[in-house]
Amino acid sequence: MVRSIGADHVVDYAREDFTRKDRRYDFILDNVANHSLSDLRRALAPTGTLVPNGGGFDNRWFAGGGRVVGAHVLDRFVSHTLRPFLVSPKLEDLVVLKELIEAGKVTPVIDRVYPLSEASQAIGHVGGGHARGKVAVTV
Numbered sequence: 001m002v003r004s005i006g007a008d009h010v011v012d013y014a015r016e017d018f019t020r021k022d023r024r025y026d027f028i029l030d031n032v033a034n035h036s037l038s039d040l041r042r043a044l045a046p047t048g049t050l051v052p053n054g055g056g057f058d059n060r061w062f063a064g065g066g067r068v069v070g071a072h073v074l075d076r077f078v079s080h081t082l083r084p085f086l087v088s089p090k091l092e093d094l095v096v097l098k099e100l101i102e103a104g105k106v107t108p109v110i111d112r113v114y115p116l117s118e119a120s121q122a123i124g125h126v127g128g129g130h131a132r133g134k135v136a137v138t139v
């Protein structure tokens with residue numbers, strides 16, 4: 001699926017740990033938080049950028065919060081750029097996304113669509129951590 005939407009190189013996390021290989025990346029968007037910041041930095045090119053984006057939900061109190069704070073602090077002292085971000089949906093951004101989709105430059109992947117009456121099942125499916133793409137609720 002990932003190749004079909006344009007990826008040139010795909011890593012299967014069940015078979016290999018990308019932080020233990022020789023390849024170095026200019027940009028890592030970490031959606032999972034199952035590697036330490038130092039492991040992720042080892043996989044970055046010397047002036048690469050790491051965005052710790054979420055995950056870490058096995059930590060009941062802080063989720064990925066500790067890594068976000070750690071990245072902020074480290075960012076001042078290392079050659080890498082470590083920048084957490086928090087999405088804030090804006091109409092202008094959604095219009096740009098819509099145009100990219102219409103131009104065929106971004107391919108959205110919808111895993112499942114639920115009616116509003118089944119919103120709790122939709123949330124349960126996302127909470128399982130293996131939704132393949134996005135989960136939509138129709139209103």
Ligand SMILES: NC(=O)c1ccc[n+]([C@@H]2O[C@H](COP(=O)([O-])OP(=O)(O)OC[C@H]3O[C@@H](n4cnc5c(N)ncnc54)[C@H](OP(=O)(O)O)[C@@H]3O)[C@@H](O)[C@H]2O)c1
Binds near residue numbers: 055086132
């Ligand atoms: N910063 C923000 O403002 C913001 C906003 C929204 C979401 N987020 C974060 O973005 C992340 C992605 O969200 P999501 O909605 O796409 O849901 P998600 O449930 O985190 O993503 C599901 C996907 O993750 C893959 N996956 C599960 N374990 C993995 C592992 N150990 N290594 C690599 N891939 C793994 C699954 O593939 P398999 O089925 O093959 O395991 C599935 O394709 C979450 O951490 C969320 O908290 C951040």
